[in-house]
Each structure stands twice: as C-alpha cells, then as structure tokens.
Amino acid sequence: MVNLSADLHLSSLPQLLLDVDAIDANISLKEQWAAEHSMVLAPHIKTTMTREIVQRQLPGSWGVTVATPAQAAHAVSWGARRILIANEVVYPPLVAELRRLLHAHPAVELHCLADSSAAVSALAHGFPDADHTLSVLLDVGVPGGRTGIRDVAEAPALADAVRAAPGLRLAGVSAYEGIAPNVRTPENLASIDAHCRAAVEVFDLLRDRFEVDQPLFSVGGSAFQDHAARFLPDGSLNILRSGCYVIHDHGTYAEVSPLPGLRAAAVVRAVVVSVPEEGRAILGAGKRELAYDAGLPALVAHHRDGATLEEPDGVVVRLFDHHAIVDNAGALRVGDTVDLGISHPCSVFDRWRTALAVQGNTTELWHPQF
Template identity: 50%
Template sequence: MAGIDHEIPQLRLNLAALEHNIALMSRWCLTQGWLLCPHIKTTMTRPIVERQIAAGAWGVTVATVTQAAVALRWGLRRILIANEVVTEHDLARLRGWLDTVPDLELYVFVDSGAGVDRARRAMSGTGNRLGVIVDVGTGGARTGVRDIHTAREVAAGCRHADGLRLAGVGGYEGVQRNERDGVTLGAVDAHIDRAVAVLDELVGEIELPLFTMGGSAFPDRVVAVLGRLAPHVRPVLRSGCYVTHDHGTYARVSPIAGLRAALTVRAAVLSTPEPGLAVLGAGKRELAYDAGLPVVLGARARAATIFDHHLVLTGADGIQVGDLVDLGISHPCSVFDRWRQIAVTDRDRIIDVWRPEFD
C-alpha cells in the first residue's frame, strides 16, 4: 500500500496467523471453562483488539491508566487495570470515568491498606463503584500482598468505602522466568496456590468474585485450578502474547499447541564488511531484544550483536548488500511500541496499515 510498501525496516503482521491465534485461544479458554480478558498492552492496536472482542473476550486488561483511556476511546466498557493505581491524578481520571461513562465496569489491583485508602478518598460518593482485586504477589518480585493479614486489610478497607467494591483476587505468575523446568513450574504453582488460598479466605465477602491470573507462559498451570474454585467464582485469564505469538520465548514455552508466529520485521542488508558477516539496518530501536535476539528467517545466518539501529549477523554467507531479510521476534510486548505503523500482510502482500496507539 502507498506510503509503506517500500519503507524498510518494516514491521509486518500476517493477518491469517493473527486471526488463527485469536480463534484458537478463544476455543481453548472456552474448553477450559475460563473467561478471557486479554492483556492488550501487547499490541495496543485497535483492529487487533476489536478482533479479540468479536471472538468472545470478556473484557480487556491494561497495565496503565493511559492504556485504559485508549481502551475507553475505542468504546470498551469492561477494563481491568492489572496494576496498582495510587497517584491522585490517575485516581481522579478513574473517578471521572466512573461518574460520566455509562455502563463502565472498571477494576484495579490493590495490595496494601495505603492503596485502599488512596482509592477510597478518590472514589467516595461515586455511584459506580471501582472494583478492587486483591493482588497476590511472591517474594522478591513485583507488586502483590505477601501474607494473608495484608489481604484481609485490603478487603476490610473495601467494606468500609462507599466508592469501592471488593471484586476478587488476582496475581501474575509470569514473574517467574520463561522456562518450564521443575523448579520454575514449582514456583509458578506455589504462587497460584497462594492466590487461591487468599480467595478461599475472602470469597464469602464477595458477591460475584473474580479469580484472575495468567500470562502467556503458564496459562495451563492457572486453568488447572478451576476445580478448586467455588462454583460462583468467575475465572478470568489475562494472557496477551498469544495474539501474535513469536519465534522465540513463547515459541519455546507456550503450552497452547498450534499458535502461529504472526510478527516479523523486514530489514535491509547495509554492509558485508567481513566474510560471513552482514549488518542489517534495524536494531534496538526497531527490534525486541529483552528476551533474546531476533531469529533470521529464510536465510542461513544468526543474529549475534545488536546496536541502536544495526543488527550484526554471523554465518551470513551468500547474503549481499541490498538484500531484504525477515526477522522473527521474541517477546511481542517489546515490539509494537517501537513502531508507528504496521504492514498487515496476506501471502506476503501488504493489504492494510494498522497503527498502535499507546497514548
């Protein structure tokens, strides 16, 4: 399409693979008896999210209030902020939405009495109460209560706040490294068990409790606890990276069979300064590298070193200056925010241009 056909480097999204993944994940969750509330921070791209909703997603998950504002702008009305919201400015934004947006169902994670107090002051008097999910964490990692006493404190604070409602229990087991060895899986299961124990402690105080966990590396470990949840609990999975999958970390660890890598970056060979060495015109500003270097597709070479706007390939015999090389991505969450536009493809032909919206 005009304006993007010849722009290199280029972020490319295979539409057939994307739609396959959306349908596959929808069926998988339905079979497992779980609601899907995909974490859209992965893409923040409206046509992708609209397809997820059309496929039956219960709502959407975001990480920040700014991302929630984008979801609202797109017309979404069930939004789970899987994070603590504590600043006066952000809480005021939530209050404004609850007061003015009809049918808005809004949830936040809370892991402390102090967090409850700040939310209570901001939401006092609102007719549409803010849903509070008790965030259950694990030692040395991210947010989340570390003991049952703090979980009770959060729950008690919600009971005495007219603008809040205790909505459920959640956590994020993906703080563990993306491996499936016995030690890692044991730590994942222990985290999930702690969250279930907190839910068991509080479930009698919640009218329609949510239980929500699930990144993209261990969703099978999360859904396995369904039989341990009370019948009236709504189980909500928040996986997000499934939507494009990848050629790296999730290709290695995802337990969901049949997902297809939908995302690539096309880059040009700028230089071949030494035998067997090629330098591409894409680097840290264009490529994810936090979970491994890109995978070279369709050529016999290996990514060795990455710079701001260059990727060095070794074993690159036969690659010439001016050649176009496709790169498979590891960890899609670190890709979309690097690009202003995406070339949507069908059988390698560009059929549309989509634009991520992170603010």
C-alpha cells in the same frame, strides 16, 4: 511461521509486518482453549495497543486487561466495556483519570488491583462516594516478585478496608504466575503452582466479604496458562488475561507456551546494507526497531529480487541503534531483505507508529497507540 510475500511493495525499510491470518488463528485458538478450561478471556492488550487487533479480540472476550489508565481510555474508545487494570493505581491524578473515565462512560466496568492499605486509601480518596464505583481485586504476589500481598494472613484486613470505602467494592482476587522465569523446569513449575494455590487460598478466605454476585478470579498469562487453569476456585468467574498469544513469537513464548498451534504473526523486514567482511552482514535495523529484552531476533526469511530463498543463514549477534550484526551470513548480499522474528512481542509494538498488516494480497497500515 510468518508467511509474508517477498514482493510486498514497501516504500521504506525497516518495517514491522503483521500476518493477519495468523493473528485471527491465534485469537480463535485461545478462545477455544479458555472455554475448554472454564475460563473467560480478558486479553492483555498492552502487548499490541493496536485498535484493529483489539477489536478482533473483543467479540470472544469477557473484557480486556491493560496496564495503565491511558490504555484503559484507549480500550474504551475501541469498544471495550469491561476493563481490568492489572496494576496498582495510586498516583492521585491517575486515580482521578479513572473517575473521569467512569463519569464519561457509565456503562463501563472498571477493575483495578490493591495490595496495601495505602493503595486502598489512594483509591478511596479518588472515589469518595458511591456515585462512581470502582471494583477492586486483591492483588496476591510472591516474595521477591512484583506487586501483591506476600502473606495470605494480610488478606482479611485489606478486604475490610476496601469494603469500608463508599466508592470501592471488593470484587475478587488477582494473581500473576508469569513473573516466574520462562522455563518449564520442575522447580519453576512447583513455584508457579504454589503461587496459584496461595491465590485460591486468599479467595476462599474472602468468600463472605465479596460485594458482587460472582467474584472474579484473575490469573494466567501466555506462558503457564495450563498450570494457572489447575487452580480455579469454585463459584468464581475465572479470567485469563494472557497477552502475547495474539502475536506469539520466535523465541521466548515459542519455547514455553503450552498452547500448540499458535503462529508467530510479526516480523521486522530489514535490508542488508553492507557485507564488510566474509561471513558478516549488516542489517538496517537495530535497537530502535527490534525487541531484544528477551533474546536477540532471529532470521526467519531471506528475500532477493522479489523471491524468497531457502532457509536463511546467519545469526544476529549484536544490535546497535539502527543496525544489526549478522554472523555466519555467507548467503546474504547487499540489497537483499530479511525477515527478523521477534522474541517477546510486548517489546516491539511500542517501537512503531505504523505496522503493515498483510492478509493475502491486501495490506493496511495499523497504528499502535501507547
């Protein structure tokens, strides 16, 4: 649970608040878990894209994961030297951006995904020679899912296409089980296991084609990392690329994460601006400030006159652009403040240019950069 003082001196509300102690504890817990399961971390920093958080993650990580070349450039500027772009980069100007990044930073290792001959061709056109080498991981998907080959039999020909391109090298296999619904039903877990098993099958099929000493096997988000860790091929460097764990949440991941001890590290503090009807309160924060793609926010703290009151009453039932409607809100008064817990942290940081990071009596302004 986020534990932030009620008497923070805030010049404006609403405000995204970060519990730095919780962030640090989550990072330590995740590093320990990965080591115990024969994995290394490349945290998916698109969750926060915040320098101060990423630089806390870097010392205990193999590298970082990003979604776009622009995020990769930020990661390099923050000190990352191994970067996995867990995405298909096929648009020529973006491929050129990758080449420029490697030219400017020769010590950086850059890895991206491919799932088709067209994708390999797009990368090869941007890397026509061996002066700058881009590492490629074969992307393994599932029917009806996102990117990734659908049939294990596609893998050898695609691997050979990567090997034939002078500026590319075949470095491993990537899969992502997190596209499955965030529920732990037997049927869902069986589907996740089948996907991870297929990725290992592709890896084994390509063992004599990899062009690196220790090929990479990238799998594992924040929801089903325990199942991903059951399917790791021998002889690979197993990269866990979870992202949400560093902030955790009060909803989706709180319900499904297999890692006990993670602490929700972010809330949005908002003021009660109106109590127009009995039992209904209106908060001064809405869709522009709050994530809602994986469930509405939850009231987790209630403050009045610098003091934190008992567990808050009320349920957020609807969001407008800058307002939240709370029902069953008998204890809320105009001028009170509440802390709203977020479900799915990936969708809140991009709403904020500043986040107030709180550690004891110390506060700092951190700046997400997307």
